[in-house]
Amino acid sequence: xxxxxxxxxxxxxxxxxxxxxxxxxxxxxxxxxxxxxxxxxxxxxxxxxxxxxxxxxxxxxxxxxxxxxxxxxxxxxxxxxxxxxxxxxxxxxxxxxxxxxxxxxxxxxxxxxxxxxxxxxxxxxxxxxxxxxxxxxxxxxxxxxxxxxxxxxxxxxxxxxxxxxxxxxxxxxxxxxxxxxxxxxxxxxxxxxxxxxxxxxxxxxxxxxxxxxxxxxxxxxxxxxxxxxxxxxxxxxxxxxxxxxxxxxxxxxxxxxxxxxxxxxxxxxxxxxxxxxxxxxxxxxxxxxxxxxxxxxxxxxxxxxxxxxxxxxxxxxxxxxxxxxxxxxxxxxxxxxxxxxxxxxxxxxxxxxxxxxxxxxxxxxxxxxxxxxxxxxxxxxxxxxxxxxxxxxxxxxxxxxxxxxxxxxxxxxxxxxxxxxxxxxxxxxxxxxxxxxxxxxxxxxxxxxxxxxxxxxxxxxxxxxxxxxxxxxxxxxxxxxxxxxxxxxxxxxxxxxxxxxxxxxxx
Numbered sequence: 001x002x003x004x005x006x007x008x009x010x011x012x013x014x015x016x017x018x019x020x021x022x023x024x025x026x027x028x029x030x031x032x033x034x035x036x037x038x039x040x041x042x043x044x045x046x047x048x049x050x051x052x053x054x055x056x057x058x059x060x061x062x063x064x065x066x067x068x069x070x071x072x073x074x075x076x077x078x079x080x081x082x083x084x085x086x087x088x089x090x091x092x093x094x095x096x097x098x099x100x101x102x103x104x105x106x107x108x109x110x111x112x113x114x115x116x117x118x119x120x121x122x123x124x125x126x127x128x129x130x131x132x133x134x135x136x137x138x139x140x141x142x143x144x145x146x147x148x149x150x151x152x153x154x155x156x157x158x159x160x161x162x163x164x165x166x167x168x169x170x171x172x173x174x175x176x177x178x179x180x181x182x183x184x185x186x187x188x189x190x191x192x193x194x195x196x197x198x199x200x201x202x203x204x205x206x207x208x209x210x211x212x213x214x215x216x217x218x219x220x221x222x223x224x225x226x227x228x229x230x231x232x233x234x235x236x237x238x239x240x241x242x243x244x245x246x247x248x249x250x251x252x253x254x255x256x257x258x259x260x261x262x263x264x265x266x267x268x269x270x271x272x273x274x275x276x277x278x279x280x281x282x283x284x285x286x287x288x289x290x291x292x293x294x295x296x297x298x299x300x301x302x303x304x305x306x307x308x309x310x311x312x313x314x315x316x317x318x319x320x321x322x323x324x325x326x327x328x329x330x331x332x333x334x335x336x337x338x339x340x341x342x343x344x345x346x347x348x349x350x351x352x353x354x355x356x357x358x359x360x361x362x363x364x365x366x367x368x369x370x371x372x373x374x375x376x377x378x379x380x381x382x383x384x385x386x387x388x389x390x391x392x393x394x395x396x397x398x399x400x401x402x403x404x405x406x407x408x409x410x411x412x413x414x415x416x417x418x419x420x421x422x423x424x425x426x427x428x429x430x431x432x433x434x435x436x437x438x439x440x441x442x443x444x445x446x447x448x449x450x451x452x453x454x455x456x457x458x459x460x461x462x463x464x465x466x467x468x469x470x471x472x473x474x475x476x477x478x479x480x481x482x483x484x485x486x487x488x489x490x491x492x493x494x495x496x497x498x499x500x501x502x503x504x505x506x507x
Contacts, residue, residue: 063093088142099128267444350421361404365392418449453479
C-alpha cells in the first residue's frame with residue numbers, strides 16, 4: 001500500500017509527507033480498535049486555562065499572606081501603623097502581581113523552561129516593587145523597613161512559582177492537563193500535528209479516523225488509525241473525547257463540508273485545521289492547536305471563567321438547598337416507604353455532558369421497574385399512568401421527586417441550570433429522540449440541569465410528539481446562547497412560581 005495514495009487532495013512531495021512515509025507503519029488490513037493509544041485518556045477536573053485562573057487567584061491572595069508573615073517576622077503591627085507607613089506594605093504584593101501579569105508569568109506555556117518562567121516572575125515582581133519604592137520616595141511614604149518587606153515579597157513569589165513550574169511540568173509530562181482529542185483525516189497535516197504535540201503534550205491524541213482506510217496506514221507517528229468516521233460515531237470512548245480535529249485539506253471543499261455535516265451533530269468541539277489560503281467553511285473564532293491555525297466549526301472555545309463561576313454557584317446554592325430541604329426529604333422518604341414496596345430512590349441512566357452516561361437520583365414515584373432503571377426499556381409516562389404511586393403523583397406534579405438531584409449537582413454530574421437530562425434510549429412516536437432533531441446532541445455540550453429555560457417556559461415532563469421534542473431542543477439552544485451568571489439566577493428564581501403555577505402539564 002502506498003502512502004502517496006493515502007489522500008489525493010494532498011501533495012505527496014511535501015517534506016512532512018516524505019518524513020511521514022518513512023516513519024509510518026503500513027498494514028494490508030485494518031481492524032477496528034486493533035491498537036490502543038499510548039497516551040492516557042485523562043479525566044482531570046480542570047483544564048490548563050482553569051488552572052491558570054486558580055493560580056492567579058491564589059497568587060493574589062498569597063501576596064497579602066506573605067506581607068502578614070513578613071510583618072510578623074519584622075515585628076511590625078500594621079493595624080497600629082499610620083496609613084502613610086502601611087500603604088506601601090499593602091501595595092507591594094499587589095504591584096508585584098500586576099508586574100508578573102504584564103511580563104507573562106501566568107501564561108504557563110507547555111514548552112516553557114522553568115528557568116524562563118522564573119525569569120518572568122523575577123522581572124515582573126521586581127518592576128512592580130520598584131514602582132512602589134519610586135512612588136514611596138516621591139510622596140514620602142513607608143519607612144526604612146520597606147526594603148526588607150520588598151525582599152521577602154520577591155522571595156515569596158519566586159518560591160511559589162518555582163513550585164508552580166515544577167507541578168505544571170510534571171502534569172504536562174504525564175498528559176494530565178491535556179484534552180482528549182481524535183483526528184479525522186490520515187493526512188500529512190495529521191502527522192505534523194502529532195509530531196508537534198509529541199514535544200508539547202498539549203493533547204492526548206487517542207486515535208485517527210479515516211474513511212479511506214484502503215489508502216491509510218495502520219498508524220501515523222505511532223498513533224493508531226482506528227477506523228472510519230462511522231466507527232467514530234459508534235466508538236465506546238467517544239464520551240471521553242473533548243474535541244475532534246479535522247485535518248483534511250480545506251481546499252477539498254466537498255469532502256470538508258460532508259465531514260462537518262456528519263460531525264457537527266456531536267456534542268464535542270469540532271475544529272478544522274486551516275491552511276489559511278484555502279476554503280474556510282465557517283469564519284468563526286480562530287484558535288491555535290499546538291501552534292497550528294485552526295477554526296472552530298462546531299461547538300465553541302471553552303470559557304473557563306464562566307465555567308468556574310457557574311460551578312461556584314452550583315456548589316453554594318445546591319448545598320444551601322440540601323440543608324434547607326433535608327427535613328422535607330426525610331418526610332418524603334418515609335411517605336414513599338409507607339405508600340408502596342420498593343426502594344426510596346430511583347437511579348436512572350441518563351445522558352450527561354458530552355453524551356456521558358450518568359446515574360440521576362430521584363425519589364421513586366412509580367412501582368419498581370427494573371427494565372426502566374437499567375435503561376433497557378424507557379417508556380414515558382402518560383396521563384393517569386397506572387405505574388405512578390399515590391405519593392408519586394403528588395411528587396411529580398410538584399417536581400419534588402427531583403430534589404435528590406442536588407446530590408448529582410454537588411458531585412459534578414449536573415448543574416442547577418441547563419438542559420434537562422433525558423433517559424438513555426428515550427423514544428417519541430417510536431423514534432429515538434436524537435433522530436428527530438439534528439441539533440439534539442448540541443444540548444449535551446453543557447452539563448444537564450436541575451431546572452432550565454425550557455422548564456420555566458412550559459416544556460417539562462414527557463415529550464410525546466416530534467413537535468414537543470423540537471420545541472424543547474429549541475429552548476435548550478436558546479439557553480445555551482444566553483447563558484450567564486445573571487441569566488442562571490433568573491431561571492432559578494422563576495422555577496418555583498412557574499412550576500407551582502403549572503397545573504396542566506402532565507408529569
